[in-house]
Amino acid sequence: MNRQIVLRERPAAMVDESTTSLIEVPVPMCGPGQALVKVGMLSIDPTIRTWMNDAPGYLPPIEVGGVIRSSGAGVVVESQSERYRVGDIVYGMTNWQEWVIADETNRFSVVPTGLGVDLAMVMNVLGATGITAYFGLLEVGQFRAGDTVVVSGAAGATGSVVGQLAKARGAGRVVGIAGGPQKCAEVVELYGFDDCLDYREPGLSRRLRAACPGGVDLYFDNVGGEVLDAALAAIAMHGRVVLCGAISQYNVSGHPRGVANTSMLISRRGSMRGFIVLDYLDRSEEAQAVLASMVHDGTLVHREHLVSGLEHAPEALNLLFSGGNHGKTLVVVDESVTLA
């Protein structure tokens, strides 16, 4: 049988027991042009929460009764497709289930073996997370050496890569924003940021201006809301804001808290630009080559937070919002699926 987690009821705030159901359906049949994939690992990303809402987005909402949408990796166990061979490790939209059909419509990519990396790394710094950080900082944010860079969600999977990449490329100063003293210490000690501010303490706006005396040249935003507002208040002349995510807003029901300081973009001639990593996936190899070499020479530290068992995927998702995770959150569905 194929165990699946489906959307039972759209959540108004955090995901809880009434949001999802674990069901069993027959393992799908592999037809011509298709491959049957045994799912090994799921990538748990904040954007999954946005897909649960009945709201316009960059992808259609998950239907009630449908399997929760998610990227993941697995191994090909049966193939009637020329794209996939039995034993291939593949990466794509597995969704929250144990088995998935790969075909021309969902186009999984085959993960190369022999690179000396493990599957968790492929799902983190060499996957969509690292690619997001790379293009978000360098292309969307038009990073320049010497920039004062501020990153929110700095202890998170994407934020930690953004800061390290900025340091490696010659940033003048890299300041993180994270939740709680432990995360802030991690951002400085583990990921090598110059400073990290705890957004849970009062006076973020004032502290941010103090931490960036010349203003913020580039703000990479993963959280939205009040933290985005504080960064706008500290923006430098010609400063750039990269909107990558707005995790602080995803569980807010009703009208989200607005951003009051957009006028700072006028007086400082600033800009703000949103992006979705999907638009850069055809250039993944460029990012992966840089990120892999940084991992190998030790300049890119990464951490994965593994949660075992498909049935724990909803709780794993909530960790992103409670801050209970450390590093990239992954659910291990089948630990026997590994990169050779």
Add this chain to the structure above:
Amino acid sequence: MNRQIVLRERPAAMVDESTTSLIEVPVPMCGPGQALVKVGMLSIDPTIRTWMNDAPGYLPPIEVGGVIRSSGAGVVVESQSERYRVGDIVYGMTNWQEWVIADETNRFSVVPTGLGVDLAMVMNVLGATGITAYFGLLEVGQFRAGDTVVVSGAAGATGSVVGQLAKARGAGRVVGIAGGPQKCAEVVELYGFDDCLDYREPGLSRRLRAACPGGVDLYFDNVGGEVLDAALAAIAMHGRVVLCGAISQYNVSGHPRGVANTSMLISRRGSMRGFIVLDYLDRSEEAQAVLASMVHDGTLVHREHLVSGLEHAPEALNLLFSGGNHGKTLVVVDESVTLA
């Protein structure tokens, strides 16, 4: 004597009788390298209200007791400068007063005569207003033929030029947003927009989406607040927002209403960029040549709202916020100052 309007007390909301005082001081003496200018006309712009606040901006706040900062035009009546000849009509920061010294520090520009235009036009479509519209639409907004363009403050001095310029350059559709049925009619009938929505009526967000079925490619924002939020909700893929002003927020004391829909910039891969016309003044001639030819061939309609008497400048400023003006608001300080 030189009559001046000075800042008596910083306003918390709209300017009222306690905000300014009319005082008389001696006419300034013209020294070496200087010219004495008799002020003829003042340009009344929303940004003047922002300079009255004790808040960081693109220029320092007006000091309490200081003359209200403002651009304007006048005639040179005495000169010990090689830049200015007696009889020259000059344009620059006259401030709210009857006499001003022009010198190397404030660098007035000499308005060419014999162009067949009057002084009010120089203060409107051929002045900072027209230059703002030109560079805001074409450079900051990266306008492209075929774009669906939405302009707020569409009956206003800047907005009306933006819409007409977009039409002239081949916009697919130009929709204005203005306050009240009379202004909306003016935007369509006088300025030739395809449609105009009254922001005072309910459901702006829904009506805007209906008026722009393919989404908003370029939104030129003069007002901020709720109208900006509605435009963000209707933004097209790769849509651009130009932040020119935020007139709805200038009289708000305390925390302004926030913009809730910034996340639309993520899902639609949109961008938002602020600018100040000061950065484009060295390229004024490029804009003025285009705008003058449009005025002469009748494709650029402009309207000026003249208020007589320096002492009425504060009320003239309030007209911008009450919507009581029609077209560019100018205060006539001395009607004898004209372009030959």
